[in-house]
Every structure is written in structure tokens, then in C-alpha cells.
Amino acid sequence: MNRIEDLINHTENLKVPEGRSKSEIWADLQNKIGDDTVKSKKRFIKHPVFYYSVASTIILFFSVLFFLSYKNTTEIFVQAGQKEKVFLPDGSEVIINSVSSLSFSTKKWESERIVDLEGEAFFNVKKGSRFTVKCSNGTVEVKGTIFNVFSRGDVLEVKCTEGVVSVISKSGKTKHLEQNLGVKFNLDNNIGEIFSLNDSNTDLWTNGQFYFDNVNIENVFKEMERQFDINIQFEGKTTRFFSGYFTNKDLDRALNMVCSPMSLSYEIENESLVVIQ
Numbered sequence: 647m648n649r650i651e652d653l654i655n656h657t658e659n660l661k662v663p664e665g666r667s668k669s670e671i672w673a674d675l676q677n678k679i680g681d682d683t684v685k686s687k688k689r690f691i692k693h694p695v696f697y698y699s700v701a702s703t704i705i706l707f708f709s710v711l712f713f714l715s716y717k718n719t720t721e722i723f724v725q726a727g728q729k730e731k732v733f734l735p736d737g738s739e740v741i742i743n744s745v746s747s748l749s750f751s752t753k754k755w756e757s758e759r760i761v762d763l764e765g766e767a768f769f770n771v772k773k774g775s776r777f778t779v780k781c782s783n784g785t786v787e788v789k790g791t792i793f794n795v796f797s798r799g800d801v802l803e804v805k806c807t808e809g810v811v812s813v814i815s816k817s818g819k820t821k822h823l824e825q826n827l828g829v830k831f832n833l834d835n836n837i838g839e840i841f842s843l844n845d846s847n848t849d850l851w852t853n854g855q856f857y858f859d860n861v862n863i864e865n866v867f868k869e870m871e872r873q874f875d876i877n878i879q880f881e882g883k884t885t886r887f888f889s890g891y892f893t894n895k896d897l898d899r900a901l902n903m904v905c906s907p908m909s910l911s912y913e914i915e916n917e918s919l920v921v922i923q
């Protein structure tokens with residue numbers, strides 16, 4: 647500031663506009679410098695605020711889109727020891743097994759009947775457009791029928807009790823099922839074995855009865871864990887296979903029905919732990 651004042655004081659040869667003194671000019675110059683400084687500061691802080699405002703608007707926009715999308719999706723999760731019957735928007739009936747989840751879009755339902763399933767469920771589908779069940783292990787397509795889908799671990803098993811069902815494995819292999827036929831895909835070999843349904847392998851689980859035909863004993867105990875909401879500590883050979891059934895009405899009886907034929911002993915430690923040897 648002093649250098650500017652000295653410059654004005656030593657400019658004797660410069661003409662000053664008439665009617666204005668050096669002091670007045672100096673005062674105007676100081677005011678102009680002050681105004682420019684303020685304007686410069688305002689311009690400096692304007693840009694970050696502007697960008698923050700734009701960023702906030704974008705975040706809010708996508709948050710609203712996510713909320714609307716989530717709101718239009720129905721998700722059902724069934725806890726251990728439970729099963730649940732639900733009705734889809736078209737009136738189709740689904741019974742969901744323990745530790746299983748089902749989700750679908752209510753917004754898109756009229757244009758595409760698609761559900762996502764993890765676990766097991768029994769479907770009684772109303773006739774209409776194509777009905778699709780998507781699982782981690784494959785896809786099931788029907789138009790109107792009654793069928794059961796089991797998708798856990800590396801196994802996809804579908805049983806058709808009425809109508810016609812198309813089953814597409816994760817690798818793209820397709821099997822067509824008619825009434826009273828089932829198919830089982832094991833992702834290790836992906837054969838897709840078709841079998842006939844009878845009283846011992848229809849979907850009696852909806853009534854609390856669980857039948858097994860040459861199933862790894864570990865998978866039998868996993869189902870028992872889901873039905874009774876317990877943890878089973880198995881101290882034996884996991885290469886053994888079980889054929890038979892159990893009911894989910896009484897834990898001690900269920901354990902006896904599985905362990906006795908396999909020459910296994912069990913101990914119910916508490917409400918949440920069973921040890922099998």
C-alpha cells in the first residue's frame with residue numbers, strides 16, 4: 647500500500663482530473679482495491695459451494711431411485727424352525743421352507759413373473775404368462791403348474807407334481823419334466839438325473855416330513871438344523887449316506903429316526919446343541 651502512495655506522490659508531472667485532489671484519488675483507489683479483494687474472495691469461495699451443491703443433488707437423486715426400487719421389491723426370509731405361506735400378486739401360492747428366502751418385483755410383475763429363490767419352496771402357480779424361478783444353481787420355467795424347487799449348496803432338485811416344468815442348470819443343460827417326475831443336478835457332475843415321484847419323495851416337507859434317498863448324512867443333519875433351529879456337532883464319517891425320513895415335530899424322535907439305522911449315538915447338550923458320534 648505504501649508503494650502505491652509513494653508512486654502517486656512522485657508523479658508530479660501527471661495531470662490530476664480537475665476538481666479532485668491527490669487525497670481524494672488515493673481514497674478512491676483504496677476503495678477500489680478493497681472492492682476487488684472482496685470480489686476476488688467471493689469468486690474463490692463460490693466454486694466449492696457450487697460443486698458441493700451439485701454433488702449433493704446427484705447423491706439425493708440416486709438415493710431416491712434406490713429407495714423407489716427397493717420399495718417395489720418384496721423380500722421374504724424364513725428363519726430356522728419356521729415355514730411360511732405367501733401369495734404372489736397374481737394369486738400364486740408359495741410355501742417357503744426354513745432358512746430360505748424369496749424375492750420379487752411388484753412393479754414389474756404384470757410384465758414378467760420372476761422370483762428369486764435361495765433354499766427351498768413349494769409353488770402352486772396360477773396359469774398365465776411364463777413364470778420363472780431363478781436360483782444360484784439354475785432356473786425353472788413354467789406357465790401354470792405345481793412343483794417344488796430345492797437349491798442349496800451344489801444341488802438343484804426340482805419335482806413336478808402337476809403340469810410341465812423346464813429346468814435349466816447353471817451350466818445351461820435343460821431338462822423337461824412332466825407330471826410326477828423330478829430331476830436332480832449335482833454341480834460336480836451336472837448329469838441331471840430324472841426320477842419318478844412316489845409317496846416317499848413327494849413334497850411332504852410342507853407337512854413336516856422329510857424323506858431322503860441315499861443322501862449324504864451331513865446334508866440330512868443340515869436339514870435337521872434348519873427345522874429345529876439347532877447346531878449339530880457330528881463326530882463321524884462324512885462319506886456315509888442315509889435313506890429314510892424324519893419329522894420335525896419332536897427333536898428326540900427325529901434324531902432317533904436318523905441315528906438308529908446308522909448306528910450313531912447322540913446327546914442333546916442343550917436347546918441349541920446336539921452332539922452325534
